[in-house]
Amino acid sequence: MKSYSEHEVIIIGAGPAGMCAAIYLKRAGINPLIIEKNAPGGTLNITHKIENYPGYVDKDGTVLAFRMYSQVEELGIDLKKEEVLKIEKKDDLYLVTTNYNSYASKYVLIASGKIPRKLDAKNAKKYEGKGISYCAVCDGALYKNKVVAIIGGGNSAMESALYMSNIASKVYVINRSSVLRADKKEQDDVKKKDNVEIVYDCKVLEVMADSNKLSKIKLDNENILEVDAVFVCIGQESNTAYYQGLNLKTDNMGILVDVDMKTNINNIYACGDAISKKLYQVVTATGEGAIAATNIIKSIRK
Ligand SMILES: Cc1cc2nc3c(=O)[nH]c(=O)nc-3n(C[C@H](O)[C@H](O)[C@H](O)COP(=O)(O)OP(=O)(O)OC[C@H]3O[C@@H](n4cnc5c(N)ncnc54)[C@H](O)[C@@H]3O)c2cc1C
Structure with a gap:
């Protein structure tokens, strides 16, 4: 018996990039699985004000996160609240291991954003969470x-x-x-x-x-x-630990992708803050999620 469940596409991260990609995939008749370790919405959940996302005038980041998630939920998209620990190649599939389960798919979309850059000062680590x-x-x-x-x-x-x-x-x-x-x-x-x-x-x-x-x-x-x-608040850095085994090409800003959001590894796509680019914003993250999904759809239909 297989020790993993198989999915058409696995999306890692339910921030704006991952959720937008999931919406495009589902509306094209493809069932993605989103794996998210925290609350859906990603960095939006820690953003006090969003004043530059067209059409959104309420400003509160968590409200925008909730609205995006409501759309994902309404479409019946499968979301697991687990942390991805590893991705490895297994025959013609990618095996995605989380803290609870294993999942496999021919296509993986990395939309896991970035992590905050740490303060490089004496005792900063010691007082993390305590001031x-x-x-x-x-x-x-x-x-x-x-x-x-x-x-x-x-x-x-x-x-x-x-x-x-x-x-x-x-x-x-x-x-x-x-x-x-x-x-x-x-x-x-x-x-x-x-x-x-x-x-x-x-x-x-x-x-x-x-x-x-x-x-x-x-x-x-x-x-x-x-x-x-x-x-x-000194910026963010790449969150690379779980995809170390894939030999993805990266630079100091993130994963390198082409205009179709393809990485150097076959059927692995990346979008949003996880990639190397010039502008890290909600509007670019959703746009890249849509581009990645559209190209995955084309590839599946070939
Ligand atoms: C303080 C602050 C204020 C900002 N203000 C604005 C603004 O006003 N306007 C604007 O346009 N942009 C703003 N941004 C930037 C914007 O929030 C990001 O560009 C956007 O959220 C990126 O979306 P994303 O989906 O790529 O990544 P994220 O929103 O970071 O989502 C990534 C998701 O992946 C999940 N994840 C990570 N690793 C794993 C794993 N191993 N397993 C499972 N899940 C995982 C994370 O939990 C997270 O939910 C701000 C950012 C910050 C930090």
């Missing part, structure tokens, strides 16, 4: 009327600073250079807030604690700031 957070939307409410630091100068750092300015009493933004990378509108919104102070040209060297509770950060300009929490 060091990678998601203001998830953990911000714990720091009502407290002092927090946001590390980073891009859009996600500005978004987190703005979000925390309505919860915390004081928000420091620690930026390693003399200019912020974020869009002007995001910067302007943050700069209007009286309780936000932007500290330029410095890095966090060390996370310090009193009685095992995060209490200060030491900067490389010798200053020490008293804070109750640190939100790290």
